[in-house]
Amino acid sequence: xxxIGNLKLSSTKRPTAMxxxxxxxxxxxxxxxxxxxxxxxxxxxTTFSVVRHKTLRNEDGTSRNxxxxxxxxxxxxxxxxxxxxxxxxxxxxxxxxxKGKSTVEVxxxxxxxxxxxxxxxxxxxxxxxxxxxxxxxxVAAAFKH
Numbered sequence: 001x002x003x004i005g006n007l008k009l010s011s012t013k014r015p016t017a018m019x020x021x022x023x024x025x026x027x028x029x030x031x032x033x034x035x036x037x038x039x040x041x042x043x044x045x046t047t048f049s050v051v052r053h054k055t056l057r058n059e060d061g062t063s064r065n066x067x068x069x070x071x072x073x074x075x076x077x078x079x080x081x082x083x084x085x086x087x088x089x090x091x092x093x094x095x096x097x098x099k100g101k102s103t104v105e106v107x108x109x110x111x112x113x114x115x116x117x118x119x120x121x122x123x124x125x126x127x128x129x130x131x132x133x134x135x136x137x138x139v140a141a142a143f144k145h
Contacts, residue, residue, distance in 0.1 A: 024132045025123055028090055032120040034072050039112045048072060076112060083107055088119060088128075090135045095128065 018026075034050060041048035049069040057063050076086045084106040088095045094102040106115050122128060 021126075021129055021133070024090075024136055025126065025129070028088075028095075028128070028132060029120055029123045031089070032116055032123060035075050036113055036116045036120065038072050038074055039076075039109075039116060042074075043109060043113070076106065079105075084109060084112060086112070086115060090132060091139050093135045093138055095131045095135055097128070097131070 034048075038048045049071055052068045052070055054066050054068055055063050056066055075089055076084055079085045086104040086106050087102055088097065088104070096102045097104065104115060104119070106112050
């Protein structure tokens with residue numbers, strides 16, 4: 001028997017565009033990853049920033065690549081009761097994790113990274129798709145005016 005005979009073949013075509021829900025999941029998962037890296041950096045006493053590469057044109061017409069550092073704003077804060085709390089954001093909008101509740105009470109800084117990893121897993125599994133749909137609709141509506 002040939003080696004190709006052992007493979008499972010199909011006639012599936014590659015999609016030309018990613019579904020909007022998957023794009024939103026990927027965007028939020030990337031932002032949660034940035035928060036995880038920021039939390040790890042703060043716990044170890046270092047700094048974290050996202051590096052972007054931008055091509056700039058000089059006056060003589062040549063171009064050069066420049067590294068730009070984007071500051072990452074933390075999503076967590078200390079509440080009035082002294083506990084560490086966390087908001088999940090999509091752009092500038094808060095995401096309601098459950099109806100009427102947009103804040104996760106973390107407790108201490110040692111629990112911050114595991115909590116963010118749980119949220120990232122939930123985003124990638126699609127558990128926050130309806131909330132992302134509502135928030136992205138509000139963000140899109142703000143740009144239409």
